[in-house]
Amino acid sequence: MNETLLLDPTAERAPAQRARLARPASLEGKVVGLLDISKPRGNVFLDRIEEQLATMGIEVKRYAKPTFTRIAPTELKQQMAAEVDLLVEGLAD
Amino acid sequence: MTTALPDGLIVVAKADCPTCRLVEPLLAELAGAGALTVYVQDSAEYAAALPGTLYDQTLEHSYRLGIEFVPTLIRVENGQEVERTYGWHKEDWRALSGVPTLGEELPVMRPGCGSKTLEPGIAEELELAFGDIRLQSREIDISSADDAIEACYERGWSDGLPVVPPTPVRVLRMLKGTTRAPDEVVGLMPPDLVPCTVEKVAINAVMAGCKPEYMPVLLAALEAALTDEFGLHGLICTTMFGSPMIVVNGPAARAIGMNSGVNALGQGNRANATIGRALQLIIRNVGGGRPGEIDRATLGNPGKYSFCFAEAEDSDWLPLAQERGIEAGRSAVTLFPGEGVQGIVDQKSRDPESLARSFALSLRAVDHAKLAMAGDAVLVVSPEHARVFIEAGWSKQRLREELERLLLAPGAELVAGAGGIAEGIPERFKDLQVPKFRPGGLLIVRAGGTAGLFSAIIAGWAASGPVGSSPVTREVTV
Numbered sequence: 105m106n107e108t109l110l111l112d113p114t115a116e117r118a119p120a121q122r123a124r125l126a127r128p129a130s131l132e133g134k135v136v137g138l139l140d141i142s143k144p145r146g147n148v149f150l151d152r153i154e155e156q157l158a159t160m161g162i163e164v165k166r167y168a169k170p171t172f173t174r175i176a177p178t179e180l181k182q183q184m185a186a187e188v189d190l191l192v193e194g195l196a197d
Numbered sequence: 198m199t200t201a202l203p204d205g206l207i208v209v210a211k212a213d214c215p216t217c218r219l220v221e222p223l224l225a226e227l228a229g230a231g232a233l234t235v236y237v238q239d240s241a242e243y244a245a246a247l248p249g250t251l252y253d254q255t256l257e258h259s260y261r262l263g264i265e266f267v268p269t270l271i272r273v274e275n276g277q278e279v280e281r282t283y284g285w286h287k288e289d290w291r292a293l294s295g296v297p298t299l300g301e302e303l304p305v306m307r308p309g310c311g312s313k314t315l316e317p318g319i320a321e322e323l324e325l326a327f328g329d330i331r332l333q334s335r336e337i338d339i340s341s342a343d344d345a346i347e348a349c350y351e352r353g354w355s356d357g358l359p360v361v362p363p364t365p366v367r368v369l370r371m372l373k374g375t376t377r378a379p380d381e382v383v384g385l386m387p388p389d390l391v392p393c394t395v396e397k398v399a400i401n402a403v404m405a406g407c408k409p410e411y412m413p414v415l416l417a418a419l420e421a422a423l424t425d426e427f428g429l430h431g432l433i434c435t436t437m438f439g440s441p442m443i444v445v446n447g448p449a450a451r452a453i454g455m456n457s458g459v460n461a462l463g464q465g466n467r468a469n470a471t472i473g474r475a476l477q478l479i480i481r482n483v484g485g486g487r488p489g490e491i492d493r494a495t496l497g498n499p500g501k502y503s504f505c506f507a508e509a510e511d512s513d514w515l516p517l518a519q520e521r522g523i524e525a526g527r528s529a530v531t532l533f534p535g536e537g538v539q540g541i542v543d544q545k546s547r548d549p550e551s552l553a554r555s556f557a558l559s560l561r562a563v564d565h566a567k568l569a570m571a572g573d574a575v576l577v578v579s580p581e582h583a584r585v586f587i588e589a590g591w592s593k594q595r596l597r598e599e600l601e602r603l604l605l606a607p608g609a610e611l612v613a614g615a616g617g618i619a620e621g622i623p624e625r626f627k628d629l630q631v632p633k634f635r636p637g638g639l640l641i642v643r644a645g646g647t648a649g650l651f652s653a654i655i656a657g658w659a660a661s662g663p664v665g666s667s668p669v670t671r672e673v674t675v
Contacts, residue, residue: 108340111363113354113400113482115391116335122352 205232374409442535447528473505
């Protein structure tokens with residue numbers, strides 16, 4: 105059976121497209137995570153972001169995936185979710 | 198879309214069908230005798246040489262012609278069907294086509310095959326594509342998700358357990374379980390007070406895992422839940438434990454295979470599990486009653502996944518639905534704002550007086566031993582306990598009256614502060630004999646396995662009666 109179309113079980117008061125989390129109005133008081141997916145030179149990009157955030161007085165935590173070829177380990181995802189309010193990751197070389 | 202039928206003869210065939218292959222050589226002869234249209238359900242090769250042959254790949258023509266068997270031969274005059282036959286019956290084909298020598302070499306008769314339009318899964322697809330039914334719910338394309346069940350979780354449609362993805366085909370099948378129109382509004386669904394249609398009920402029933410035949414029970418339960426007396430809105434929002442519990446009586450419970458016996462209040466029976474769950478999913482998805490949002494339950498109870506069972510009806514004890522006004526032989530649901538299950542272990546009482554005292558003492562614990570006329574309660578009496586009463590000639594009503602008498606308590610023991618406990622009833626009851634339950638607040642049902650001198654108390658919401666919730670019984674109709 106084709107399962108790509110589903111009928112909405114709700115009262116349809118929310119948009120069909122799932123809403124993304126709202127962007128924070130300000131970074132003040134927030135902790136920003138920087139995730140290096142372990143692709144070459146990702147660190148250059150993230151280092152620069154860290155510098156800029158640091159000058160704004162924003163707390164930064166750094167993380168890295170063991171390899172870009174696999175999704176992040178569950179433990180790492182849980183750790184990041186517990187420790188930061190926002191996460192930035194660099195996707196390309 | 199409706200189109201006039203082509204005049205002349207129509208043959209609907211399937212290349213896969215031996216009888217269709219048998220008659221294939223005759224089609225040229227039929228074409229020679231007049232206008233012939235051949236609809237082939239499964240192939241572009243069958244009778245391909247004839248100009249009137251059409252590969253009915255979408256099966257639209259077959260569906261609109263209402264084909265049940267192949268081959269089917271139809272004669273059309275002035276755009277209207279006048280006659281049809283199916284399978285190969287030499288005399289019928291000759292009479293219908295007007296070709297008196299048709300199929301001289303063929304046997305007198307050969308049965309045909311089933312039409313492709315009726316194959317499992319296809320019939321519903323065709324009805325959705327070409328039928329009269331129009332489902333109103335928004336279609337959500339999840340083709341980018343790799344797993345439909347995960348997509349349902351991500352959208353917040355689940356109670357925490359996996360749901361069956363509500364595809365249009367599954368929903369259509371579910372709607373076959375009721376004669377009610379998909380767009381009929383069952384009521385305003387709290388807490389958001391939005392109209393809840395039969396179609397939305399069916400979608401959530403699919404997700405809960407219901408069979409279509411459960412729909413009448415589910416719809417009756419929802420109607421009962423939506424009455425003013427039941428007070429679902431407050432029940433959803435309360436910080437207390439309660440949530441709708443469904444007790445089913447009558448032939449419908451047996452027909453759909455509900456469990457009233459061993460482990461009746463537990464897991465393992467599809468109808469029990471999914472009817473109760475469907476009602477909870479409707480509350481969640483249609484009504485918007487989600488825990489942590491409008492559902493403010495401090496602790497909740499496991500019955501908020503699902504709480505539905507049938508009474509083990511016994512000729513000596515009046516079933517709950519009949520006590521509540523439903524005619525014998527009819528089916529009904531009774532909605533109760535149930536909390537969890539509290540067991541009563543009494544393996545020693547062999548006479549009704551002792552067992553009734555045992556029940557009464559245990560029933561004092563509803564809400565709090567020092568509270569009275571707050572929550573209602575359902576006393577679930579197991580067959581072994583029920584036998585003690587029945588053999589002594591006690592009806593359900595007699596048991597209830599004895600319990601009400603035994604549950605009268607001196608107000609002085611229950612008032613706030615008595616016994617060194619701040620909780621309790623108001624001081625003004627100090628000199629009165631106080632009943633534990635409000636009038637009509639104690640319900641008795643018989644259920645459970647035949648071994649075990651155990652019964653159970655299901656306490657109700659402490660806001661009972663007109664201020665909160667009263668039990669509501671509703672007959673099950675189609």
